[in-house]
Amino acid sequence: MITIKSPREIELLRIAGKIVYETHKYLKPYIKEGIKTKELDKLAEDFIRSKGATPSFKGYEGFPTALCVSINSEVVHGFPSDRVLKNGDVVSIDIGACYKGYHGDSGWTYKVGEVSEEVNELLKNTEQALYEGLKQVKPGNRIGDVSNAIETYAKEHKLGVVKELCGHGVGTSVHEDPEVPNFGTKNTGPRLKEGMVIAVEPMLTLGRPDVYVHSNNWTVDTLDGSPSAHFEHTIVVTNDGYEILTGE
Ligand code: MG
Ligand code: MG
Numbered sequence: 001m002i003t004i005k006s007p008r009e010i011e012l013l014r015i016a017g018k019i020v021y022e023t024h025k026y027l028k029p030y031i032k033e034g035i036k037t038k039e040l041d042k043l044a045e046d047f048i049r050s051k052g053a054t055p056s057f058k059g060y061e062g063f064p065t066a067l068c069v070s071i072n073s074e075v076v077h078g079f080p081s082d083r084v085l086k087n088g089d090v091v092s093i094d095i096g097a098c099y100k101g102y103h104g105d106s107g108w109t110y111k112v113g114e115v116s117e118e119v120n121e122l123l124k125n126t127e128q129a130l131y132e133g134l135k136q137v138k139p140g141n142r143i144g145d146v147s148n149a150i151e152t153y154a155k156e157h158k159l160g161v162v163k164e165l166c167g168h169g170v171g172t173s174v175h176e177d178p179e180v181p182n183f184g185t186k187n188t189g190p191r192l193k194e195g196m197v198i199a200v201e202p203m204l205t206l207g208r209p210d211v212y213v214h215s216n217n218w219t220v221d222t223l224d225g226s227p228s229a230h231f232e233h234t235i236v237v238t239n240d241g242y243e244i245l246t247g248e
Contacts (some may be wrong), residue, residue: 001177002169002176002177002178002190002196003169003171003176003196004193004194004195004196005171005195005196005197005236006195009102009171010195010197010236012099012100012101012102013102013103013104013170013171013197013234013236013245014236014245015099015100015102016053016097016098016099016102016103016104016245017104017106017234017244017245017246017247018104018245018246019048019051019053019097019099019104020095020096020097020104020105020106020234020246021104021106021246021247021248022047022051023044023047023048023095023097024093024095024106024108024246026043026044026047027040027043027044027047027093028110030043031085031091031093031110031112032085032112032113033084033085033086033087033112033113034084034085035084035085036080036081036082036083036084036085037067037069037071037078037080037081037083037084037085037091038065038080038081038082040067040069040080040093041065041066041067041069041080044066044067044093044095045058045065045066045067048066048095048097051097051099052099053097053098053099054097054098055067055095055096055097055098056096056097056098056103056104056105056174057094057096057174060096060174063077063218064079065079065080066095067080067093067094067095068092068093068094068107069091069092069093069094070091070092070094070219070220070228070230071083071085071089071090071091071092072089072090072227072228073221073222073225073226073227073228074092074219074220074221074228075092075162075165075203075205075211075220075221075222075228075230076092076094076107076165076203076219076220076230077094077218077219077220078092078219079216079218079219085112086112086113087112087113087114088112088113088114088115088116089111089112089113089115090109090110090111090112090115090119090122090123090227090229091109091110091112092107092108092109092110092228092229092230093107093108093109093110094106094107094230094232095107096174098174101172102171102172103170103171103172103173103174103234104170104234104245104246105170105174105199105232105234105246106199106232106233106234106246106247107201107230107231107232108230108231108232109123109126109127109229109230109231111123118206119206119227121157122159122204122205122206122227122228122229123229125153125154125157125159125204126154126159126202126203126204126229126230126231127229127231128153129150129153129154129157129159129182129202129204129231130150130200130201130202130231130232130233132149132150132152132153133146133147133149133150133182133200133202134146134200134233134235134242134244135149136148136149137192137198137200137235137237137241137242138192138237138240138241138242139191139192139193139194139237139239139240140191140192141191141192142186142187142188142189142190142191142192143178143179143180143181143184143188143189143190143192144184144185144186144187144188144189145186145187146180146192146200147180147181147182147183147184147185147189148183148184148185148186150182150183150200150202151182151183151184154182154202154204159204159205159206160204160205160206160207160208160209160210160222160226160228161182161183161202161203161204161209162182162203162204162205162209162211162220162228163181163182163183163209164211164220165201165203165220166179166180166181166182166201167179167180167181167182167198167199167200167201167232168180168198168199169196169197169198169199170197170198170199170234171197178190178198180198180199180200180201182201182202182203182204192237193237194237194238194239195236195237196236196237197234197235197236197237197245198234198235198237199232199233199234199235200232200233200235201230201231201232201233202230202231202232203228203229203230204228204229205222205226205227205228205229206226206227206228207222207224207225207226208222208223208224208226210222210223210224211223232246233245233246233247234246
């Protein structure tokens with residue numbers, strides 16, 4: 001069921017989203033060669049709790065940690081660990097925070113030191129694919145318009161579109177209806193209405209789009225080992241477009 005949020009709910013979602021955004025800003029200077037990914041997780045969890053919120057992902061269907069930290073070919077749902085970031089890595093950090101029962105969700109892929117030119121382009125174009133999708137968000141448009149814009153932009157830039165995972169509604173649960181796929185047909189799917197809150201999150205690869213799941217039953221990785229990127233904002237549909245809840 002797709003829910004329309006009341007102004008009071010949107011205000012709580014705005015606070016949750018802002019906590020997520022601030023957590024990204026807080027972590028960014030620490031995302032450097034030599035740090036263990038579990039150290040990032042600890043920093044993030046402490047920061048989220050200091051804001052009066054709880055990490056949305058910790059304990060979600062058994063997920064063990066506050067952050068999802070996915071390196072290079074890992075697409076999403078990587079576990080923070082003793083693994084140390086190296087120069088040339090790309091690391092996707094997905095953050096969820098719950099404030100007074102309402103969630104915010106935003107993933108972002110960061111460079112560690114210097115990365116190759118093609119990986120740099122992958123990040124730039126995956127971020128732009130997110131904004132191409134968001135351009136389609138307004139009342140009366142449909143989810144398929146968002147999905148198609150992301151897929152079209154990805155294909156123009158010869159990137160693989162991961163099809164097994166998608167964006168979603170956000171509210172009192174971090175994952176709600178509707179699904180927001182990163183591929184699809186214009187003028188199909190649920191119609192967008194003012195007050196709907198969704199996470200839009202392209203996951204694109206430099207190689208084939210095929211993925212597999214690690215033996216931990218969570219971490220999604222590209223089958224061909226190619227690097228991947230993930231950019232995600234939670235947004236609310238407004239009367240003439242959208243407002244990003246997990247940004248400035
Ligand atoms: Mg999400
Ligand atoms: Mg996320």
